[in-house]
Structure formats: structure tokens, C-alpha cells
Amino acid sequence: MTPAPSGEFALVLHTHLPLLAGHGVWPVGEEWLFQAWSGSWLPVTRVLERLAEDGRRDVLTLGVTPTVAAQVRDPRLARDLGTWLAGQQWRSEEQRWHRHLGPQVVELATYYWRHFADLLAYHTDVESRGGLTTVWAELARAGVIELLGGPATHPYLPLVPDPAEIDAQLADGLAAQVDWAGERPRGLWAPEMGYRPRGPVADPTAPPLHVDASGSPTLPRRGPPLPGLEEHYAAAGIDHVLLDTATLWRGAGHADRDWVAAEFLTDAEAAQLPERFTGVLIGDSDVAAFPRDLEVGGHVWSAASGYPGDVWYRDFHAHGTFGTQPSWRVTDRHLPSDAKQPYEPAAAAARVQAHAEHFAGVLRKTLAARPDGVVVCAYDTELFGHWWFEGPAWLETLLRRVADDPALTTTTLASRRQRRPPRRRLALPESSWGYAKHHASWVGAATRPMWQTLDDARVRARTALAGGRGVPELREQLARELALLTTSDWPYMVLRGNTADYGERRVRGHADAVAHLADLVEADRGPDAEAERLRAVDRAPTRVDALLAALDPPG
Structure with missing residues (x-):
């Protein structure tokens, strides 16, 4: 007799980059976009298409942010990616003549030439079928994947002080997905897995009341009590979201812990959190929160012990010299490049084979005693291929092993939500997936001026737009620039990334755009050369109807 599956594996991928088109090339800008597009989005999609051809269904849940969808649908960017991939073939050929690097590196020239030729052929094929969004929509309609939605420009929702802005971000983001996917999503990847319960909003522009040892600030609160984020989600038709395990840990009444020093729960702690395998309903709502599993998922994403750090995998940071592809393996984490x-x-x-088998074994062991449980492993899509070169191969190997294992089964979050909805309700605390599980990845002394700039821009935009002033194209672009200013990536780059200058430059640029457009609107002028430039460059979010209405509510 074939044993019944002992539990379910829900793999969730979050496909996100900010709007990069027209905003620089290298090291941050369109080069980053093309690296993620070719290194991750195309290879992962090809894996999904192969699994679909083999009859696999309910394979995984794929989040696609509106900024990613807008960029991969841009014909100019699609053409430029083809040119970029052809350029990578030439770079691979150039590697053949770097004989001072040794024969093994020279021999990799052929490997890389074929690799990029293959990617270019697949990209050409995908574009002939309507592009990545068309393929993703077809996979969703076939039941292979679930598509998650997202707010228009990926703002850090716990710190958005205006409920109307939150609703507008959701409305325009979800409507944009309907445009390319054909249906409205029921699930959402909350940006940065950020959550805020009902109450006043923390003020990131004010000096903190306290900063703990991890750098997490306790911020003063401002304004009246506002609805919890789950109330916004429910109003938008969303019935399930992703949150961090730490959010549920504290919501279940456990004392907070040092998530930096000990990123995983101990066995004793894990035993105290059965919600890890079921999810919860948030407060009094019917919105389910599924936590990413830190212990199981950490076998991939942990910087200290994750698979991508294996000595035989390609080293992301060892780029070599001009005219070569990255051609060195991790070797030893402590060695210089x-x-x-x-x-x-x-x-x-x-x-790849060994690590896929190991991960499947971890799933079997984890779910063996939980016949009704689900393990939710959530990652950035860009981890697979862009950051971890072998990631797509590992992904396909793992998913095939799970599908062939009678003790395991894959599921999407929507399918799980429908068949086995969570039963327990928890009032959840303010939190995120970020450093120390609070606001430390977005709020600090270095970003306080950025948050003030955003606040000032909100006031400037509302003042200018009041009463319906301005020609429609300027009003829409003003709403678009303000929305882009709220993108969570900019403060993160300053505090946790290595491109602080780019994040600061983007904030200044969008704030200046808001000011310029506001001047034109207030003067009742038409578009000038700068306004036309902004409209040509900043074309996402594609929908701003709700965002504009939130800034200038109908009388």
C-alpha cells in the first residue's frame, strides 16, 4: 500500500527588484536587472515549464511585484537583454585568451559560451510567446503555480502613516497584476514581511526612544490608532500573506529573543510553536498568515551554513578580471578572491544532487510527526541563479524528488489555504523579516533624513494636487514619483546593503521630481522637458488611479 503523504511542502519565491530601468547601468541599475532576469527569472521559469510538461501541478507559489512585471514587459528592455546576453557570449569567448589565468579557467570559456547561448535562445523563445508575464500567467492558469500579488511600489507598509495610501498601493498593484495575469490574486507577499497591528504608526523621522544592542529602534508613535494591515488586506480581497516565524513566535506569547545571535529556534522552542506548521488567522480577520520556516529554509539561505556556501559551488564574489566570467569556486570562505x-x-x-537529497530528507523528517502540517520555505527568486549559480538546478532536482516521494507533496499557499485553513487566531506584533526582526534594516540615523524627505514629499504632493489642479499627465506622474519614493529598497540599501549612495541618489531624484511636478501643477502649466523626461523614464507603476485619488480624495 502506498503511504499517504505525511505533510506538505510549500515553496514560495518572491520576485522583486525596484524600478531600475533608466536609472543607471553598473554596478547598480540595468546591469543588476539583466543579471537577475537572465540568471534567475528565466532559468526558474524554464524549470517550471519542464515540470508542467511532466504533468506536475501545485508546484510552488510565485510572487511577482508590479515593478518587476512592468520591466519584463518593456519591449526596449527585452531587446536590450538579448543584446546583453550576446555580449556575455563574447565575454566568454574573450576568456579563452586569458591564458595567464591557467588552463582550467580558459577551458571554462566554452562552458560559459554555451550557457549564455542557451539562455539567449530561451529568452528569444519566451519573448516570441509574449514574454515572461505571459508564461507566468499560463502556468498559473494551468495550476502549476500560484501567483502572489503585491503593492504598487513595494513600500515598507508598517511605517506608512496614511491608511488611504496603503489601500491605494494595494489597489493599483493588484489591478496591474490583473492586466497581465488575467485574474486578481488572493495571496500577497507583504513587502519585507512587514506587519503592523491596529494602533498608532511608528515615526521613522523622529529620534528613537531607545536602540537595543542589535540596532533595533523603539520609535515614538504618531497620529490616531489606525487599522491593522490585515484589515487592509481583507478589504483588498487578500486572504493569505507571508510573515516571519519571529512574528508568530511573539504573537503566541513567547518572550522575544536574540534573533541575530541565534537565527534558528532550538528544538525546545520549536516545540512551543505548533503554528509554524499550520499558520494562523490574524486577529479577528480571515486573513491567514503563513510563516517562513527558519529551521528548514535555513539550509538554503543561512549565510553561515546554507548550501550556497559549499566549497564546490561557484563563488558569487570572485569575479576575476576584465574579460572573464566568474570562474572560481568558494574553496574556503575565509580566502580572498x-x-x-x-x-x-x-x-x-x-x-546539487547531494544537497537536494539532504533537503528532501530534512522535509521527510520534519513532517513525519505532523501528518497535517505544512513547511513553508520562502526565498527571493533572485537567490536561485543570480546569487547561487547552481540554484535553479537544485530547485528542479528537489522538486522532482519531492514529487516522486510518496511521503511528501508540494502545495501552493492558496491550495493549502483552501483545503486546510488555519484555525488558531493570534494578535500579531509589529515586525519584519529584516535584521533582528524589527525595523533596523530600514530605520536608523543614516536613513532618518530619507524618511523626512518622504514625509515632506507627501505633503507637497497633496498640497499641489488639491482640488483637481493640473493636467492629467502631470498629476499621474506626480503620484507615480511619490510612489517610487516609498520603495523599501532605498533605506535598506543604506543600512544593510553595499550601495548606500545609489539608495540616497534615488530618494533625492524622486523627491526632486515630486517638487518639480508639483510646481508645474500649481502653476497650471503643461509638461516641460523635465516632465517629459520623467514620463519617459519612470513608467512604473503602470496604474496610479488609486494612488492619485488617495492624494486628492474626491470631494
Whole structure:
């Protein structure tokens, strides 16, 4: 007799980059976009298409933010990606003549030439079928994947002080997805897995009341009590979201802990959180929160012990010299890049098989005692291929092993929500997936001026737009620029990334755009050269109807 599946595995991927088109090339800008598009989005989609051809269904849940959808639907960017991939082939050929790097590196030239030729052929095929969004929509209609929605420009929702702005971000973001996917999503990847319950909003522009050892600020509150985020989600038709395990841990009444020093729950702690395998309903709402599993998922994403750090995998940071592809393996995490050993694709492929088998074993062991449970592993899509070169191969190997294992089954969050909805209700605390699970990845002394700039821009935009002033194209672009200013990536780049200058530059640029457009609107003028430039460059979010109405509510 074939044993019944002992539990379910819900893999969730979050496909997100901010609007990069027209805003620089390298090291941050369109080069980053093309790296993620070619390195992750195309290979992961190809994996999903192969699984679909084999009859696999309910494979995984794919979140696609409106800024990503807008960029992959841009014909100019799609053409430029083809040119970029062809350029990578030439770069691979150039590697053949870098003989001072040793024969193993030279021999990788052919490997990389074929790799990029294959990607270019697949990209060409995808574009001939309508592009990535068309393929994703077809996979969703076939039941292979669930598509999650997202707010228009990926703002850090816990710190948005205006309920109307939250509703507008959701409305325009979800409507944009209907445009390309054909239906409205029921699930949402909350940006940065941020959550805020009902109450006054924390003020990131004010000096903190206290900063703990991890750098997490306790912020003063401002304004009247506002609805919890789950109330906004329910009003938008969303019935399930992703949150961090730490959010449920504290919501279940457990004392907070040091999530930096100990990123995983101990066995004793995990036993105190059965909601890890069921999810919860948030407060009095019918919105389900599914937590990303730190212990199981950490086998991939942990910087200290995750698979991508294996000595045989390609080292993301060892780029080599001009005219070569990254051609060195991790070797030893403590070695400098110029001391790494050459990459060996066959050896890396063997580790992919071993790590996929190990992960499947972890799933079997974890779910064996929980016949009704689900393990939710959530990652940025860009981890697979862009950051972890072997990631797409590992993903396909794992999903095939799970599908062939009678003790395991894959599920989407929507399918799980429908068949086994959570029963327990929890009032959840303010939190995120970020450093120390609070606001420390977005709020600090270095970003306080950015948050003040955003507040000032909100006031400036509302003042200018009041009463319906301005020509429609300027009003819409003003709402668009303000929405882009709220993108959560900008403060994150300053506090947790390595491109602080880019984040600061983007904030200044969008704030200046708001000011310029507001001047034109107030003067009752038409578009000038700068306004036309902004309209040509900043074309996402594609929908701003709700955002504009939130700034200038109908009388």
C-alpha cells in the first residue's frame, strides 16, 4: 500500500527588484536587472515549464511585484537583454585568451559560451510567446503555480502613516497584476514581511526612544490608532500573506529573543510553536498568515551554513578580471578572491544532487510527526541563479524528488489555504523579516533624513494636487514619483546593503521630481522637458488611479 503523504511542502519565491530601468547601468541599475532576469527569472521559469510538461501541478507559489512585471514587459528592455546576453557570449569567448589565468579557467570559456547561448535562445523563445508575464500567467492558469500579488511600489507598509495610501498601493498593484495575469490574486507577499497591528504608526523621522544592542529602534508613535494591515488586506480581497516565524513566535506569547545571535529556534522552542506548521488567522480577520520556516529554509539561505556556501559551488564574489566570467569556486570562505580555486561544473552538479537529497530528507523528517502540517520555505527568486549559480538546478532536482516521494507533496499557499485553513487566531506584533526582526534594516540615523524627505514629499504632493489642479499627465506622474519614493529598497540599501549612495541618489531624484511636478501643477502649466523626461523614464507603476485619488480624495 502506498503511504499517504505525511505533510506538505510549500515553496514560495518572491520576485522583486525596484524600478531600475533608466536609472543607471553598473554596478547598480540595468546591469543588476539583466543579471537577475537572465540568471534567475528565466532559468526558474524554464524549470517550471519542464515540470508542467511532466504533468506536475501545485508546484510552488510565485510572487511577482508590479515593478518587476512592468520591466519584463518593456519591449526596449527585452531587446536590450538579448543584446546583453550576446555580449556575455563574447565575454566568454574573450576568456579563452586569458591564458595567464591557467588552463582550467580558459577551458571554462566554452562552458560559459554555451550557457549564455542557451539562455539567449530561451529568452528569444519566451519573448516570441509574449514574454515572461505571459508564461507566468499560463502556468498559473494551468495550476502549476500560484501567483502572489503585491503593492504598487513595494513600500515598507508598517511605517506608512496614511491608511488611504496603503489601500491605494494595494489597489493599483493588484489591478496591474490583473492586466497581465488575467485574474486578481488572493495571496500577497507583504513587502519585507512587514506587519503592523491596529494602533498608532511608528515615526521613522523622529529620534528613537531607545536602540537595543542589535540596532533595533523603539520609535515614538504618531497620529490616531489606525487599522491593522490585515484589515487592509481583507478589504483588498487578500486572504493569505507571508510573515516571519519571529512574528508568530511573539504573537503566541513567547518572550522575544536574540534573533541575530541565534537565527534558528532550538528544538525546545520549536516545540512551543505548533503554528509554524499550520499558520494562523490574524486577529479577528480571515486573513491567514503563513510563516517562513527558519529551521528548514535555513539550509538554503543561512549565510553561515546554507548550501550556497559549499566549497564546490561557484563563488558569487570572485569575479576575476576584465574579460572573464566568474570562474572560481568558494574553496574556503575565509580566502580572498584571488586565492580561490577554479570552478568545476561537474563537481558542483554532484553537490546539487547531494544537497537536494539532504533537503528532501530534512522535509521527510520534519513532517513525519505532523501528518497535517505544512513547511513553508520562502526565498527571493533572485537567490536561485543570480546569487547561487547552481540554484535553479537544485530547485528542479528537489522538486522532482519531492514529487516522486510518496511521503511528501508540494502545495501552493492558496491550495493549502483552501483545503486546510488555519484555525488558531493570534494578535500579531509589529515586525519584519529584516535584521533582528524589527525595523533596523530600514530605520536608523543614516536613513532618518530619507524618511523626512518622504514625509515632506507627501505633503507637497497633496498640497499641489488639491482640488483637481493640473493636467492629467502631470498629476499621474506626480503620484507615480511619490510612489517610487516609498520603495523599501532605498533605506535598506543604506543600512544593510553595499550601495548606500545609489539608495540616497534615488530618494533625492524622486523627491526632486515630486517638487518639480508639483510646481508645474500649481502653476497650471503643461509638461516641460523635465516632465517629459520623467514620463519617459519612470513608467512604473503602470496604474496610479488609486494612488492619485488617495492624494486628492474626491470631494
